Amino acid sequence: MNDSFERQLKKGVLDMLVLKLLSEGPKYGYQLIQELKQRSGDIFSLKDGTLYPILYRLEDSAYVESKWSAAEGRQVPRKYYEITKEGIATLKDMRESWSNINGGITQVMKGETK
Secondary structure, eight states: OOHHHHHHHHHHHHHHHHHHHHTOOOOHHHHHHHHHHHHHSSOOOOOHHHHHHHHHHHHHSEEEEEEOOOOOOOOOOOOEEOHHHHHHOOOOHHHHHHHHHOOOOHHHHHHHOO
């Protein structure tokens, strides 16, 4: 049960975390995977098959845009993702929701009421 519970919690916040990283500047998929893993202390260690559907969904929602980089020398072209104005507004809303939910959970777990 614990693994399933943890997976569901992580799944629910991945869109927000990806948008947060993209709010700091354009990134390509592998870079997002590495940053999520490093900055979360290995809590969010994603595979390509998990990240790319998130990016495609965010792109379909117009929260991110993608652009291919030009190949220079031996470097292969990379697809970079960048947050849009709509994505920035959505990230703000997600952060507010997360704060409210986190506060409510903390109160319930402590046995407090507002």
